[in-house]
């Protein structure tokens with residue numbers, strides 16, 4: 104059942120009504136960054152069930168990053184020049200670059216302003232060379248994948264489901280990632296792990312070389328440092344010293360990022376690290392990631408994310424120029440973040456980052472090989488969506504802080520209030 108965030112049934116999830124937030128809160132900074140890693144995470148008892156909770160009769164292949172699974176699929180299915188894949192026009196870029204690296208023609212299909220795929224547009228774009236349709240479940244919300252799979256099967260076209268943003272999402276009791284000819288996941292987007300993705304294929308799909316090479320210990324250790332730092336910052340917040348730390352120590356990565364280059368279409372280019380690097384294709388997830396995955400409390404992650412989402416979404420309804428992309432939270436959806444659309448996103452994001460909030464200008468950069476001129480909705484999403492954190496290590500205090508901070512960060516606040524942004 105679809106419910107507005109403020110109307111959730113108590114059995115559906117923990118959805119307390121937020122306490123009223125004072126717009127002019129004097130609390131300038133709290134740690135509301137990405138999830139961190141602590142010793143306790145390694146000490147939990149491992150779960151018996153499979154960590155993704157969706158596999159059933161599917162084969163799981165661990166990869167170093169989700170994109171490695173896509174490169175390996177191109178190899179496995181023998182795709183190359185002359186083959187075409189249809190991908191959603193709203194994309195990160197890192198998920199489409201493996202196909203370009205293997206010489207495929209990559210064509211966009213339309214998604215609307217809620218990032219829902221447009222089935223009519225997709226049907227029109229299929230050609231005799233189309234081998235595959237790529238579908239992304241954005242932010243935990245499901246696409247109409249049954250209809251898509253039925254359409255594609257009847258034409259001998261494969262479907263890849265992208266669950267990189269939808270780990271643990273189980274809308275209406277149907278876990279995402281059951282139907283595609285292949286499905287990918289990316290763990291660090293939802294969990295405090297140093298690396299790791301997964302590719303699943305039906306169990307009867309012949310698959311060679313499941314093992315992959317382990318990443319170097321040094322790479323794993325380097326990737327763990329920021330995770331540990333986040334836990335230290337969270338601890339500092341708990342004991343009340345976070346607000347005293349120098350700004351350099353607390354600024355999020357987003358706040359430090361450099362000006363983007365421009366693509367030939369004059370759009371800000373995505374970071375260089377998003378382009379595909381075949382050198383990592385055969386790497387697998389580190390031991391540390393697998394150890395942590397087995398110890399992840401799936402139900403807790405889902406419950407906390409849903410509760411935070413409902414709380415923040417409700418509180419934001421009164422906050423002027425901020426529009427949640429999904430005002431409703433369907434049963435079973437495990438939200439990655441709270442995506443809101445707004446004008447002046449970059450300035451708001453910067454101010455939130457200064458206040459300790461790990462807000463992200465979502466997919467602001469563009470892949471240089473495309474110009475997006477025919478896809479205004481995707482451009483609108485890329486230019487206006489801000490992702491607010493609601494993850495499992497945050498709670499009511501942080502949701503209140505984010506609400507108050509957002510109000511202060513919105514354009515017009517300086518005029519409306521005499522105070523500064525602190």
Ligand SMILES: Cc1ncc(COP(=O)(O)O)c(C=O)c1O
Nearest residue numbers: 168169170195197198267289300
């Ligand atoms: C929707 C989507 N799919 C796939 C990927 C690739 O994930 P990874 O960074 O694990 O390769 C990303 C990366 O941001 C993404 O946003």
